[in-house]
Amino acid sequence: MNYWLIKSEGTCYSIADMGRDTRVPWTGIRNYQARNFMRDQMQPGDLALFYHSNGTDKEPTGVYGVVQVASKAHTDETQFDTKDEHYDPKSKKEAPLWQCVDIAFVEQYAAPVTLAEIKGDPKLAGMAVRERGSRLSIQPVSEKHFSHIQKLAAQKNPRGVSKKK
DNA sequence: GCCAACGTTGGC
DNA sequence: GCCAACGTTGGC
Numbered sequence: 001m002n003y004w005l006i007k008s009e010g011t012c013y014s015i016a017d018m019g020r021d022t023r024v025p026w027t028g029i030r031n032y033q034a035r036n037f038m039r040d041q042m043q044p045g046d047l048a049l050f051y052h053s054n055g056t057d058k059e060p061t062g063v064y065g066v067v068q069v070a071s072k073a074h075t076d077e078t079q080f081d082t083k084d085e086h087y088d089p090k091s092k093k094e095a096p097l098w099q100c101v102d103i104a105f106v107e108q109y110a111a112p113v114t115l116a117e118i119k120g121d122p123k124l125a126g127m128a129v130r131e132r133g134s135r136l137s138i139q140p141v142s143e144k145h146f147s148h149i150q151k152l153a154a155q156k157n158p159r160g161v162s163k164k165k
Numbered sequence: 166g167c168c169a170a171c172g173t174t175g176g177c
Numbered sequence: 178g179c180c181a182a183c184g185t186t187g188g189c
Binding site for chain 3: 007009053054055061115132133134135137
């Protein structure tokens with residue numbers, strides 16, 4: 001079982017959209033390293049932090065929830081669609097360049113675990129997303145880091161906080 | 166909106 | 178195969 005971090009621009013496709021759609025093919029990845037992660041290492045059942053990049057003051061950059069890998073890698077059909085913004089003229093039907101996996105909604109956090117918090121937490125040292133110039137849209141995450149983010153998110157959930165004094 | 170960092174392209 | 182030019186990403 002592997003853990004991941006999947007980026008999306010919050011203004012483009014958010015965790016709320018994910019919650020509405022339930023399950024989507026994660027198309028449009030046009031980076032070889034990210035593709036290789038999907039093709040070679042992602043397995044159905046893997047869990048991924050859903051990260052909003054390019055945040056604002058109101059909607060800060062950070063982890064907004066969790067999704068689950070729901071299929072093996074398969075051909076990303078948008079590469080052949082001339083009208084799609086991720087159309088790739090170099091890709092041929094008989095030898096597709098790009099693949100994607102399906103991902104399924106798991107949960108939306110009550111409040112995001114922000115990038116500022118991630119950077120400030122010594123327990124999250126080494127997370128790729130902390131490094132400047134880290135542009136990879138799909139990144140592996142250690143089990144330790146994954147569960148610590150989950151813990152931070154649970155602490156923000158009022159329902160998750162004990163009422164006992 | 167700026168700009169540094171990065172990946173990709175293409176001329177040689 | 179090198180590397181400059183270019184386009185894109187993403188934090189700030």
